Amino acid sequence: MNDAAYGAQQPHGPQPPPPYAPAPQGFGPPPPQYAYAPPQPQPVATGPEFLAVDRHNSIVVDPTGVTFEVNGFDAEFPWPEIRSVHYKASPSGKALMMAVVHLDGRVYECVVEAKPRERLGEWFGQLAAVLGYYRPMG
16 A cells, blocks of 8 residues: 555655754743752750659750650640749649740649659759749849
8 A cells, every 4th residue: 555545745764853942931940049958957956954754744944945744745835935934842742843834825734753852852953043044034
């Protein structure tokens, strides 16, 4: 059969490449402000720290804020979200009771048992210094 019978003409010899067309808008490398940059290490905040731990709960006060762990559940309170921090001895004198008052008025509490009992006095001294550093009275 003949290709001409079907109306198709086959070119003979090498063909020129198709004309260059620019890439559609949105393709290609991103503008410099959106280009990938490897993550930079964050500066580590420095300052005094406080830690009180018992078998079930813990209280951490550090440069980032206050963290409570109560029976395996964590609650983190960054300094900018804290209205105030309060602490006292439990009625039995065997535990540290701490409360964080959030900016919206909600109150969160954590109780850490002090063993031996003398540790409670040590914690009070440390807490006064650490909280005074981050939340000076003024």
